[in-house]
Amino acid sequence: MAQNRDVYLDNAATTYCNGEVFFAMQPYFISNFGTPDSLHQIGIDAGQAIDNARASVAKIINADPEEIYFTSGATEANNWVLKGIVEAASVKRVIVSEIEHPSIIETTRWLVANGVEVDYIKVDENGIISIPDLLAKLAKPACLVSVMTANHEVGTVQYINTIANICAQNNVYFHTDATQALDSVHIDVKEMEITALSLSGHKIYGPKGVGALYIKKGTRIAAFMHGGHQEHGYRAGTYNVPAIVGLGKAIEICMRDNGINNARIKQLRDYFIKEVENKIPAVKLNGHRTQRLANNVNFSFQAIEGESITTLLALQGICASTGSASSNEWLSRSHVLQAMGVSDEMINGSVRFTLGRSTTKEDIDYTVEHLITIVHRLRAMSPLKIGGTKNV
Amino acid sequence: MYNEVVMSRFQNPRNAGIITNADGVGQVGNVRSGDIMKMYLRIEKGVITNAKFKTFGGVSAIVATDVACDMIKGRTIDEALKITNQDVLKELSGLPEMKTHCSVLAQEVIADAIKDYHKKLEKENNKKKK
Structure with a gap:
């Protein structure tokens, strides 16, 4: 650990x-x-x-x-x-x-x-x-x-x-x-x-x-x-x-260094996506897989809610945000994911991770490790089942 | 955003889980609003002897259901039904204003579980009569 x-x-x-x-x-x-x-x-x-x-x-x-x-x-x-x-x-x-x-x-x-x-x-x-x-x-x-x-x-x-x-x-x-x-x-x-x-x-x-x-x-x-x-x-x-x-x-x-920075960040982004998809069941990557910003990872975790995930991550020193982080009250249900046709359950379970120049592979490994535990823990507490996506 | 009482309970909820063959099961909320609370009760001679929950939702929803379980344990059905959302808030030393609806849901899920208990009881009594 x-x-x-x-x-x-x-x-x-x-x-x-x-x-x-x-x-x-x-x-x-x-x-x-x-x-x-x-x-x-x-x-x-x-x-x-x-x-x-x-x-x-x-x-x-x-x-x-x-x-x-x-x-x-x-x-x-x-x-x-x-x-x-x-x-x-x-x-x-x-x-x-x-x-x-x-x-x-x-x-x-x-x-x-x-x-x-x-x-x-x-x-x-x-x-x-x-x-x-x-x-x-x-x-x-x-x-x-x-x-x-x-x-x-x-x-x-x-x-x-x-x-x-x-x-x-x-x-x-x-x-x-x-x-x-x-x-x-x-x-x-x-x-x-x-x-x-x-x-x-x-x-x-x-x-x-x-x-x-x-x-x-x-x-x-x-x-x-x-x-x-x-x-x-x-x-x-x-x-x-x-x-x-x-x-x-x-x-x-940006003009001087971004060639190098973005290549590295993009590699970490793809590694992060692969790790989460391989190690956590019932997740959905939101957004386009390739036509995508070098630093953006946005996942929905089925059967659990984003705020609970980010709060538990924060207790481990990991700063991420829920899908609707930058929205105001009027838009609190992520108008973006709604427009993309994401289900209510998956909208509520979305978390955004945005990497940066200081992000390392160790940071990603540490995050994935805790994410596995947190998702498991919250799913054990959830009345919703993973697998089907039927709304209650 | 959350006070210490809320955060400590969120990290170590005391009543998460289910009761098999529960005497009453209640459920309120929906995925659209982002909160679903499910409560399981063991009721013996009109007294709630155990309560467990499963909740889909944020920090407030989880702690409100957890604390509600504690508040009704050892109480009679009538006493449990008198618990209001204000009592839940007091027990949690408050929730952020935008999240107070979770305390209302907690009050409602107690009532819903007790309603289910009465329904089950009635069914059983009818069976006995037959």
């Missing part, structure tokens, strides 16, 4: 901040505390740091630096793109997938309450959006389609290129929330004809409270924050210079 250890398998919720990132940010709190709005040297230095960060963000998605707008995170970017494009459009109709993050889903609910027409594209059992359904929904004019690059719960990666092409052919703007995908999925906004893209710092080993929205030049979109002239007057407010520097640095590290 291994000694108790700390195993963090919740990297889709948030990652630690990389040490290089932290040290890059440090000077901008105390010595280089300026804001680029000032004309003196301390302000000019801050302006240079922001320009550098903007260039890094632009580079990872092949955008132009002036197409990058810094925000407080992906939630703000998602709010802005939906509300801003609808406001500037004559056709007030938006199409999004059924499995978007709450920052998209809840924003569309707000839009609906404000008279905007919203349609939700269906997904298949693996969480891949239905192209025929997208085409059918595009038969009626719309101003924007938004489909996430990869799903936060089940890790399914969409065929973004195809979706973007279809939107371009139909003269509809296409936005993608790339929050979970930025460090492992290749995105080229020019080649793929993407109109807008959201990203966040704290999912890619950067600081929390910073993100960005890429908006293609010439896109009709309303300003989000009114005030000063920052971000061409589209997103007013004093620059969060240290966080922006941190985001830039985190992205530089």
